[in-house]
Amino acid sequence: MHRLALPVLMISWLLTGCAVNPVTGKNELSFVTEAQELSIGREQYLPSQQSQGGLYQVDPELNHYVNDVGMRIAIVSDRQLPYEFVVINNSVPNAWALPGGKIAVNRGLLLKLGNEAELAAVLSHEIVHAAARHGAKLMQRGVILQGAITATTIGVSDSDYGNYIVGGAQLGGQLLKQRYGRTAELESDYYGIQYMAKAGYDPMAAISLQQTFVELSAVEDSNWLAGLFSSHPPSKERVDKNRATVAALSPQLRTDFELGVDRYRKQIAYLKQKQAAYNAFDQANTLAANNELDSALGLVNKAIHEEPAEPRFYGLKADIYFEKKQYRLANAYYDQALKLDPEYFEYYLGRGLSMSKLGQYDAAKRDLQYSNKLLPTAIAMNALGQLSLAADDSRSAKNYFQNAMNARGEIGARARDAFTRLDLPDNPARYISAKAYLIDDALVATVSNRTSLTIARFDVTFAVTVNGDNIQRTVSLGPLRAGQRLQAASGFRFSDDDLVENLRVGITGAKL
Numbered sequence: 001m002h003r004l005a006l007p008v009l010m011i012s013w014l015l016t017g018c019a020v021n022p023v024t025g026k027n028e029l030s031f032v033t034e035a036q037e038l039s040i041g042r043e044q045y046l047p048s049q050q051s052q053g054g055l056y057q058v059d060p061e062l063n064h065y066v067n068d069v070g071m072r073i074a075i076v077s078d079r080q081l082p083y084e085f086v087v088i089n090n091s092v093p094n095a096w097a098l099p100g101g102k103i104a105v106n107r108g109l110l111l112k113l114g115n116e117a118e119l120a121a122v123l124s125h126e127i128v129h130a131a132a133r134h135g136a137k138l139m140q141r142g143v144i145l146q147g148a149i150t151a152t153t154i155g156v157s158d159s160d161y162g163n164y165i166v167g168g169a170q171l172g173g174q175l176l177k178q179r180y181g182r183t184a185e186l187e188s189d190y191y192g193i194q195y196m197a198k199a200g201y202d203p204m205a206a207i208s209l210q211q212t213f214v215e216l217s218a219v220e221d222s223n224w225l226a227g228l229f230s231s232h233p234p235s236k237e238r239v240d241k242n243r244a245t246v247a248a249l250s251p252q253l254r255t256d257f258e259l260g261v262d263r264y265r266k267q268i269a270y271l272k273q274k275q276a277a278y279n280a281f282d283q284a285n286t287l288a289a290n291n292e293l294d295s296a297l298g299l300v301n302k303a304i305h306e307e308p309a310e311p312r313f314y315g316l317k318a319d320i321y322f323e324k325k326q327y328r329l330a331n332a333y334y335d336q337a338l339k340l341d342p343e344y345f346e347y348y349l350g351r352g353l354s355m356s357k358l359g360q361y362d363a364a365k366r367d368l369q370y371s372n373k374l375l376p377t378a379i380a381m382n383a384l385g386q387l388s389l390a391a392d393d394s395r396s397a398k399n400y401f402q403n404a405m406n407a408r409g410e411i412g413a414r415a416r417d418a419f420t421r422l423d424l425p426d427n428p429a430r431y432i433s434a435k436a437y438l439i440d441d442a443l444v445a446t447v448s449n450r451t452s453l454t455i456a457r458f459d460v461t462f463a464v465t466v467n468g469d470n471i472q473r474t475v476s477l478g479p480l481r482a483g484q485r486l487q488a489a490s491g492f493r494f495s496d497d498d499l500v501e502n503l504r505v506g507i508t509g510a511k512l
């Protein structure tokens with residue numbers, strides 16, 4: 001998808017050019033079409049949800065409620081889009097919008113809000129991001145596309161897998177972590193207040209919400225910094241502007257606004273009741289990441305005791321047993337997690353890795369492929385590459401490693417090495433560079449190993465035209481260590497009377 005994106009955008013730009021922004025009414029350059037915005041939202045919504053922790057499903061009523069509040073505002077907005085609102089199973093206080101009106105709010109943010117009108121303020125703000133084309137404008141500025149071929153780090157994710165998204169789903173990852181900029185944030189605040197007021201919500205809630213954010217940002221809390229604050233920095237300026245915006249609202253809007261305090265309390269009561277379980281889960285996650293597996297296990301068991309219906313808890317328990325190399329137990333807990341939520345990639349990824357440790361390669365392959373369908377990751381691609389290698393299918397192994405090798409860190413490096421091993425015998429010239437020249441009437445070449453592997457043997461083929469005749473010779477050399485450069489002699493020597501033209505050299509064979 002990324003390879004196509006740039007030419008498609010360029011062509012549309014030639015065709016469209018200027019358009020009126022549906023929210024601000026301003027004329028602006030517009031070469032991401034509405035159809036493109038809609039397709040980005042459609043294609044990126046599910047993988048973006050997955051990369052952020054998946055849907056919060058234990059209390060489906062809460063999801064309906066958030067969607068209802070969102071739709072109440074969406075219908076009075078300036079742009080009709082296929083809006084959707086979901087609750088993400090993530091403790092980081094955050095909310096985001098993709099182009100095309102696909103919006104999400106984290107479980108962790110809901111707990112910080114005091115009433116329905118504050119939720120309405122959050123959602124209206126995100127609605128404006130989508131309606132006023134803020135994501136599309138980022139793409140137009142090239143902010144998104146530039147990095148699109150490298151793997152994405154998702155700053156707001158509490159999952160390690162966020163670092164390893166590959167393929168088309170990276171676009172969503174980039175849109176999520178990108179800041180829209182000060183102008184866009186103030187625009188979202190301003191029109192968001194208009195929308196929530198039109199929908200009947202007390203716009204004062206936009207001010208109390210910002211005040212809460214400013215207060216919370218003063219307290220050092222890495223969760224807040226990683227979440228909403230990184231994409232939506234709170235400031236006194238925003239509070240003051242919101243105050244002015246509310247004061248200037250037209251008088252006919254100032255009737256029976258509602259805050260919805262009781263309704264909101266009722267709707268988040270269940271989540272609040274289970275907050276201790278999620279705190280234990282978050283701590284267990286941190287401990288597991290630091291390899292303190294037994295303490296992590298203790299806390300995740302506590303979380304399960306307090307909320308036996310949450311699949312993430314069993315998923316983490318399975319991850320911990322996987323790290324302890326107890327693969328059968330890990331599988332049992334992945335199964336339990338999948339029974340509660342059969343559409344979250346991490347359980348398939350974990351079970352696939354665990355199955356392959358147990359030698360159950362077909363089952364492993366099925367799980368890893370399904371995990372990639374939900375959210376393509378370099379981890380699954382690498383594991384599938386290894387399975388293909390074991391099955392002597394080097395063509396598909398190459399394909400999987402190629403998909404994983406742009407990822408950061410160790411996973412990417414491992415995939416690059418595995419790909420090089422497979423590809424080097426077929427395309428040696430990609431990995432060994434060679435340049436021919438004459439020294440004292442002898443034809444030589446500088447060759448260098450551009451890989452991080454030792455190359456055992458390689459063939460250097462020299463060709464040259466002498467007095468009108470083409471001559472050629474191949475020399476076999478090796479080993480050549482990672483990064484090593486050496487001078488290769490062709491064995492051809494010429495006299496002063498020879499007319500030497502057309503020096504050529506190529507790497508025509510190599511093996512590791």
Ligand SMILES: [Zn+2]
Nearest residue numbers: 185188231232
């Ligand atoms: Zn914003």
